[in-house]
Amino acid sequence: MKTVGFMIVGVGGQxxxxxxxxxxxxxxxxxxxxxxxxxxxxxxxxxxxVTYVKYxxxxxxxxxxEGEADxxxxxxxxxxxxxxxxxKKDGQIVVNSREIDPMPVIIGAAEYPHDVLDQLTxxxxxxxxxxxxxxxxEAGTSKAVNIVLMGxxxxxxxxxxxxxxxxxxxxxxxKFREVNKKAxxxxxxxxx
Amino acid sequence: xxxxxxxxxxxxxxxYEAGCKLxxxxxxxxxxxxxxxxxxxxxxxxxxxxxxxxxxxxAFGASLAGGRSACAMKHVGLNxxxxxxxxxxxxxxxAGMVICVADDPGMHSSQNEQDSRHYAIASxxxxxxxxxxxxxxxxxxxxxxxxxxxxxxxxxxxxxxxAHSQCTVEMEEREEHELKEYVKNPQKYIMAPANAIxxxxxxxxxxxxxxxxxxxxxxxxxEYAEDKSIGIITSGTCYEYVKEVFGDAVSVLKLGMVNPxxxxxxKTFAKNVERLVVIEELDPVIETHVKGLGLTCDGKNxxxxxxEFSQTTIAxxxxxxxxxxxxxxxxxxxxxxxxxxxxxxxxxxxxSKNKYTVIGDIGCYTLGSAQPLNAVDMxxxxxxxxxxxxxxxxxxxxxxxxxxxxxxxDSTFMHSGMTGLANIAYNGSNSTVIIVDNSITGMxxxxxxxxxGKRINGDPATAIDLVALVKAMGIDxxxxxxxxxLKQTEAVIKEEVAYDGPSVVISRRxxxxxxxxxxAPALHVDSDKCRKCKMxxxxxxxxxxxxxxxxxxxxxxxxxxxxxxxxxxxxAITGGNKE
Numbered sequence: 001m002k003t004v005g006f007m008i009v010g011v012g013g014q015x016x017x018x019x020x021x022x023x024x025x026x027x028x029x030x031x032x033x034x035x036x037x038x039x040x041x042x043x044x045x046x047x048x049x050v051t052y053v054k055y056x057x058x059x060x061x062x063x064x065x066e067g068e069a070d071x072x073x074x075x076x077x078x079x080x081x082x083x084x085x086x087x088k089k090d091g092q093i094v095v096n097s098r099e100i101d102p103m104p105v106i107i108g109a110a111e112y113p114h115d116v117l118d119q120l121t122x123x124x125x126x127x128x129x130x131x132x133x134x135x136x137x138e139a140g141t142s143k144a145v146n147i148v149l150m151g152x153x154x155x156x157x158x159x160x161x162x163x164x165x166x167x168x169x170x171x172x173x174x175k176f177r178e179v180n181k182k183a184x185x186x187x188x189x190x191x192x
Numbered sequence: 193x194x195x196x197x198x199x200x201x202x203x204x205x206x207x208y209e210a211g212c213k214l215x216x217x218x219x220x221x222x223x224x225x226x227x228x229x230x231x232x233x234x235x236x237x238x239x240x241x242x243x244x245x246x247x248x249x250x251a252f253g254a255s256l257a258g259g260r261s262a263c264a265m266k267h268v269g270l271n272x273x274x275x276x277x278x279x280x281x282x283x284x285x286x287a288g289m290v291i292c293v294a295d296d297p298g299m300h301s302s303q304n305e306q307d308s309r310h311y312a313i314a315s316x317x318x319x320x321x322x323x324x325x326x327x328x329x330x331x332x333x334x335x336x337x338x339x340x341x342x343x344x345x346x347x348x349x350x351x352x353x354x355a356h357s358q359c360t361v362e363m364e365e366r367e368e369h370e371l372k373e374y375v376k377n378p379q380k381y382i383m384a385p386a387n388a389i390x391x392x393x394x395x396x397x398x399x400x401x402x403x404x405x406x407x408x409x410x411x412x413x414x415e416y417a418e419d420k421s422i423g424i425i426t427s428g429t430c431y432e433y434v435k436e437v438f439g440d441a442v443s444v445l446k447l448g449m450v451n452p453x454x455x456x457x458x459k460t461f462a463k464n465v466e467r468l469v470v471i472e473e474l475d476p477v478i479e480t481h482v483k484g485l486g487l488t489c490d491g492k493n494x495x496x497x498x499x500e501f502s503q504t505t506i507a508x509x510x511x512x513x514x515x516x517x518x519x520x521x522x523x524x525x526x527x528x529x530x531x532x533x534x535x536x537x538x539x540x541x542x543x544s545k546n547k548y549t550v551i552g553d554i555g556c557y558t559l560g561s562a563q564p565l566n567a568v569d570m571x572x573x574x575x576x577x578x579x580x581x582x583x584x585x586x587x588x589x590x591x592x593x594x595x596x597x598x599x600x601x602d603s604t605f606m607h608s609g610m611t612g613l614a615n616i617a618y619n620g621s622n623s624t625v626i627i628v629d630n631s632i633t634g635m636x637x638x639x640x641x642x643x644x645g646k647r648i649n650g651d652p653a654t655a656i657d658l659v660a661l662v663k664a665m666g667i668d669x670x671x672x673x674x675x676x677x678l679k680q681t682e683a684v685i686k687e688e689v690a691y692d693g694p695s696v697v698i699s700r701r702x703x704x705x706x707x708x709x710x711x712a713p714a715l716h717v718d719s720d721k722c723r724k725c726k727m728x729x730x731x732x733x734x735x736x737x738x739x740x741x742x743x744x745x746x747x748x749x750x751x752x753x754x755x756x757x758x759x760x761x762x763x764a765i766t767g768g769n770k771e
Contacts, residue, residue, distance in 0.1 A: 024196050024358060028360065034196060034360060035358065035359045036357060037353060037356060037357040037358075038357070038358075039300065045528040045530070045559065046526075047529070048525075060435040060503075061432045061433050061503045062353060062358075063353065065502050065514075066515060067515025078523060078524070079526070081521050082521070082526075084518060085518050085520040085521070089516060089518070101737040103527060103734070104525055105524055106564075106729065106733075106736065106738070107563055107564040108729075109563070110525075111524070112524065113523065116521075116523070119521060142748045
């Protein structure tokens with residue numbers, strides 16, 4: 001099979017590391033080769049963060065560049081747009097519809113482009129935007145935005161839901177498993 | 193058993209499997225998780241040392257005592273450890289010793305982009321460079337064997353993309369090694385001139401032997417393709433990028449040992465291909481070696497000397513196709529910021545408000561330099577704030593002394609701030625040093641340090657008392673403030689900056705991200721009282737944003753620290769602990 005590439009993007013502190021570990025784990029269970037590349041350090045402090053996950057028969061580079069990603073999973077609207085040029089033309093974006101103002105917007109040096117997702121659909125990209133924060137809160141914690149979005153991603157991806165549950169059991173500490181499984185299913189099953 | 197492992201985790205696994213007995217390190221992105229993972233193996237004694245020099249010397253002591261040992265650091269940490277490094281080259285080792293160093297091309301989380309391979313060359317210590325996590329584990333083990341066979345410490349170099357990338361790694365059993373006998377041997381271990389003079393030729397002979405090893409070692413391998421029109425010499429993560437672009441279609445000489453470099457192997461490869469191309473991130477180390485052999489090659493004429501590479505860098509430089517994509521959108525940036533509830537915010541607001549010159553340091557509080565606080569004037573390296581403020585004040589005199597401060601974190605102060613403070617005390621400096629004590633090493637992801645009373649594994653430790661320490665160094669003026677209390681913080685800093693003589697202010701409040709820190713309820717803005725004056729926006733808190741010109745506090749981010757409410761002249765921000 002050809003290598004499939006995922007980019008998990010968002011704002012530092014939103015839990016992209018756990019999301020990438022969950023995705024890495026579920027892909028590992030397919031028996032294919034998996035590579036995950038994470039961001040640590042300075043950029044984790046509220047900056048724009050990106051994690052790459054790739055799998056296939058043979059994966060070499062752990063990173064994804066322009067036009068190479070099959071999926072972008074974004075925890076925030078603006079961040080989906082920031083990395084959209086890395087998506088293949090027929091790729092899929094799964095995005096949290098919430099806005100988090102970056103510092104240039106907070107201090108009034110820039111304006112938040114509220115229509116940014118329309119700019120992406122105008123480019124004929126496939127965009128699935130959901131209010132992941134509300135679903136995470138419904139599951140029991142606002143911190144589960146990451147897992148809600150992984151649930152949403154699972155809709156676009158031919159893999160048994162049981163495999164995802166098994167992966168959650170592997171990467172999530174026991175006391176947080178139930179809330180995360182609930183968040184995952186809410187994201188997966190949400191209908192507008 | 194196979195496991196998806198981070199490069200750093202794989203290095204730790206390699207240390208474990210090789211029977212390593214001690215790992216000492218100072219945290220530094222991207223090297224930190226080597227030690228955090230190593231400590232999970234009870235067979236290895238692990239510790240956070242106050243700095244990389246101490247870590248390297250502790251590892252050397254362990255090697256001397258007969259136990260396999262390692263230390264770990266980021267590239268700039270090797271600058272701090274350079275002193276022992278250069279002489280360990282002369283002494284050699286007793287049991288195997290591995291020095292893990294992680295470079296940061298692209299400066300994801302670093303103050304410079306130095307290339308550690310120069311240290312290997314300068315100190316004449318062999319250096320291995322894996323291309324992914326699987327090799328990282330394997331090379332860590334081989335490094336110990338080389339160390340013992342050739343009587344030298346071995347550098348294991350990774351970079352951010354290897355340290356922080358995961359791939360599947362096969363786990364093997366630990367091989368226990370009995371402690372080697374320790375025999376007193378002054379000629380080998382006392383590097384006074386008479387002995388060192390005898391050791392230098394040994395070092396040169398060793399390099400010759402290591403070069404011979406590099407010719408045939410499986411660490412360096414040629415992968416010939418049918419097409420020999422181009423031959424690529426590369427190492428580390430660049431090898432993965434080459435394979436991503438060309439697969440098995442080009443001939444490659446992959447170097448796993450980057451110091452010393454082979455001679456005959458490269459000449460043979462050059463003879464069998466039409467055109468040589470050297471692909472390496474950062475400096476032209478391999479390229480210079482190849483050209484020194486009288487060979488013609490492409491290298492930095494095609495590839496940048498700056499920044500991190502990718503498959504795209506290689507495809508573009510060598511004319512391979514790249515993927516079609518939509519244009520990059522022009523969007524507001526999202527630089528890193530101090531977190532909501534960060535105790536540094538109140539301090540930097542105070543320094544910014546009073547227009548102080550701030551000689552900064554390395555840590556989360558480097559972000560005090562960011563908009564809108566814009567409070568920092570200089571950041572150089574670990575500890576440079578304390579030494580720097582002294583020099584600044586000595587030259588500019590009274591005019592500067594009463595409006596200049598140094599700001600340094602608790603962990604950074606223990607790392608290399610103390611010697612600067614000794615200079616301030618000894619040389620009678622009218623300087624004020626602010627130690628921002630958040631009870632943790634923050635930026636690297638919460639590591640314990642000598643001031644917070646916990647060891648790497650959470651065990652209780654002696655907590656070095658900063659106030660007592662500073663006083664013992666001869667600084668009589670020491671005050672502690674709570675940076676959440678803006679009035680107190682401002683009053684005390686003004687008093688100490690005005691004082692003629694050395695002074696220290698400890699700005700003390702634990703990091704808001706610590707699990708042990710209980711957050712107050714979120715604050716909210718009372719829209720009836722709010723006059724939209726935007727005073728609360730001046731602190732650059734990511735939890736406060738404007739909606740239709742009025743501030744709104746995001747309850748999911750707000751920690752109830754109350755700094756913004758102290759700035760509101762109309763009592764419009766309420767909640768937190770005050771309710």
